[in-house]
Amino acid sequence: MKISSRFTIAVHILLLISIERNTRCTSEYIADSVNTNPVIIRKVMGKLKNAGMIIIHRGPGGAELLKPLVQITLLDIYRAVEVVEEGELFQIHNDPNPNCAVGAxxxxxxxxILLKAQDAMETILDEVTMEELVTVFSKKIG
Amino acid sequence: MKISSRFTIAVHILLLISIERNTRCTSEYIADSVNTNPVIIRKVMGKLKNAGMIIIHRGPGGAELLKPLVQITLLDIYRAVEVVEEGELFQIHNDPNPNCAVGAxxxxxxxxILLKAQDAMETILDEVTMEELVTVFSKKIG
DNA sequence: TGTAGTTGTAACTGTTTTGGTTACAACTAA
DNA sequence: TTAGTTGTAACCAAAACAGTTACAACTACA
Structure with missing residues (x-):
């Protein structure tokens, strides 16, 4: 079991839009950087748009951020692309026998316990902002 | 995306074996409590056996614990049933374009960051022992 | 020594998710 | 008007999941 790469693809997309401000980030351009199909990119971008993070230009193509980088955490992105349903990281077997002390x-x-575990994981994501990520990248790129 | 119910089924199995010491816990008996197929139970029990947690009796059926309850954490069970590969909770998209600053x-x-998030989740599981769970159940059952 | 009851496993099913692809209508800046 | 792009529907293949049937191998016990 793995959490869908839609999540890291979404982060990739936002990084491109944030860092390459002078480039018109079309789905085709982004797909080339992510190394996948433009339609995949459009679907993910659609979710980021629905979450109010970006605006997408239909005719000429490309997208821009709608929120300051500090206000976008990895948790926000994770929620936007719906990779894990709220409070449902763990699938608990349904319909255990109510006539059994354990089952009931x-x-x-x-x-x-499982909600607590999920929450611990998501809290880490909530502690990282896109601002910080962009800073790390800017230093790497120089 | 959800983590397979194999995990909670495994916990259920161990609880039954621990609490109903006088009952011969065959795959059929357990399947009735979990409300699933005996073969599913046998497969999960096979993994618990491989992890050295239980011994299974072939002829007469039933199983017993091989470790003290204090020495079995939820993380041990989670690892035993292999619901999430080590350090691979998140699928990072593979082959991003190395010629792109972001992709590289x-x-x-x-x-x-993602390893840290996974680790936070698994740490919570590691903090709960079967001993504690059995205590909670004993109180509920009375 | 049979035999009844159980385990271990292979083989199959249907469903869902994932990642990918083609195709095309709708849109818009130039 | 048109070239380039987005949004979306409709597919496909592969993998994971949960479940099921079937059956050989095993063992306690009558």
């Missing part, structure tokens, strides 16, 4: 109580007991 | 560096930068 396991869902409630595990849910608490 | 994104993997390295993201990997660090």
């Amino acid at each position: 109580n396991i869902q409630g007991v595990l849910e608490l | 560096n994104i993997q390295g930068v993201l990997e660090l």
